[in-house]
Amino acid sequence: MTDRPSTTKGRRPRTRLRRRVSGAIALALALGTVGVAYATVAAAATPKAQVASNAPSEDPVEIRKGRQLFEQGCITCHGRNLQGVQDRGPSLIGVGEAAVYFQVATGRMPVARQEAQVERKEPYYDEAETLQIAAYVQSVGGGAEIPTGNLRGSDENLAEGGELFRLNCASCHNFAGRGGALSAGKYAPPMDQANDLTIWTAMLTGPQNMPVFGDNQLTEEQKQAITNYVQTLKEQGDPGGAPIGRMGPVPEGLVAWVVGIGAIMLMILWIGAKS
Ligand code: HEC
Ligand code: HEC
Structure with missing residues (x-):
């Protein structure tokens, strides 16, 4: 019974200490929550795999519209029946x-004049018109289809995608996808403007000096992995912040959390030591 504090004076230090300790715990908890919330939000903010809704149309109306567009913009070089025109354009x-999607969506077609290599430029047709022309060309001659569905697969395929990219693409497009020169004034372009569908249709059709990567060369899963890798590399290449292991926003949040809480802990200790 004697150890029971009899005066407020004797009780104060312990209460103050307890208050300070519980304050620090509350602060740590709050910071922890903020850190976890930040990491979650940042992770959620990274774009999910693009799900292409550009299902090729077999609607006769769309095909007819595509034919009209083709006759206005493409026929002089590719011919009335897509057979090609000597010295102007291939069949x-x-x-x-x-x-068609690759060439028109990247603005390469229609081309104004012959050059060593047709340049990427601002597309002349909008997405709907592009798909109409594509539907028309498909209806006449068949061929490689525009892929639909999940074009990136799951997040687990990033390492495989990197491996496949270095094996199949980096020799022309550079390890970081920045592109590179080829012989005779030609070049493999950088990947910075390519969307998921451009990457897929490039692989499926092999424009110019690029080889075709059909299903025998790269399975669908492998194409998903490559696409996921290229787009993830790009998304991480530009946003501000340090490239912490190039692993995305979660480690960034972690680092911010660890450094931040470390600093605050030091401050708490310093304040505690002072009083
Ligand atoms: C001034 C002539 C010209 C016009 C107009 C033109 N093209 Fe082309 N097109 C070419 C040439 C030349 C090539 C070959 C380019 C190359 O690969 O270097 C080509 C290639 C293509 C290819 C790639 C063929 C393949 O084997 O992969 C497609 C698809 C294509 N054009 C579609 C179109 C469409 C659709 C239009 C109309 C919107 C169009 N082009 C308008 C000249 C033209
Ligand atoms: C032998 C060299 C070569 C290899 C290997 C190669 N490419 Fe290409 N790639 C090219 C060339 C050349 C072009 C430009 C074609 C044109 O302008 O018509 C191109 C264009 C592209 C484009 C269009 C970029 C844009 O936005 O304009 C993409 C995307 C692409 N390639 C992806 C790939 C992927 C993915 C791989 C590996 C699976 C690959 N390439 C392998 C040479 C290559």
């Missing part, structure tokens, strides 16, 4: 809607 029979 499009059997190139497939995937080739």
Whole structure:
């Protein structure tokens, strides 16, 4: 009974200590929550795999519209029946809607004049028109289809995608996808403007000096992995912040959390030591 504090004076230090300790715990908890919340939000904010809704159309109306567009913009070089025109443009029979999508969506077609290599530029047609022309070309000659569905697979395929990219693509497009020169004034372009569908249709159709990567060369899962890798590499290449292991926003949040809480802990200790 004697150890029971009889005066407020004797009780104060312990209460103050307890208050300070519980304050620190509360602060740590709050910081922990903020850190975890930040990491979660940041992870959720990274774009999910693009799910292409550009299902190729077999609707006769769309095909007819595509034919009209083709006759206005493409016929002089590719011919009335897609058979091609000598010294102007190759036959499009059997190139497939995937080739049309690649060429038109990246602005390469229609081309104004012959150069060593047709440049990527601002697309002349909008997405709907592009798909109409694609549907028309497909209806005449068949060929590689525009892929639909999940074009990136799951997040577990990143390492495999990197491996496959270095094996199959890096020799021309550079390890970081920045592109590179080829012989005779030609070049493999950088990947920075390519969307998921451009990457897929490039692989499926092999424009110019690029080889075709059909299902025998790269399975669907492997194409998903490569696409996921290229796009993830890009998304991480530009946003501010340090490239912590190039592993995405979660380690960033972790580092911010660890450094931040470390600093605050030091401050708490310092304040505690002072009083
Ligand atoms: C001024 C002539 C010209 C016009 C107009 C033109 N093209 Fe082309 N097109 C070419 C040439 C030349 C090539 C070959 C380019 C190359 O691979 O270097 C080509 C290639 C293509 C290819 C790739 C063929 C393959 O084997 O993969 C597609 C698809 C294509 N054009 C579609 C179109 C469409 C669709 C239009 C109309 C919107 C169009 N082009 C307008 C000249 C033209
Ligand atoms: C032999 C060299 C070579 C290899 C290997 C190669 N490419 Fe290409 N790639 C090219 C060339 C050349 C072009 C430009 C074609 C054109 O302009 O018509 C191109 C264009 C592209 C484009 C279009 C970029 C844009 O936005 O304009 C993408 C995407 C692409 N390649 C992806 C790949 C992927 C993925 C691989 C590996 C699976 C690969 N390439 C392998 C040479 C290559």
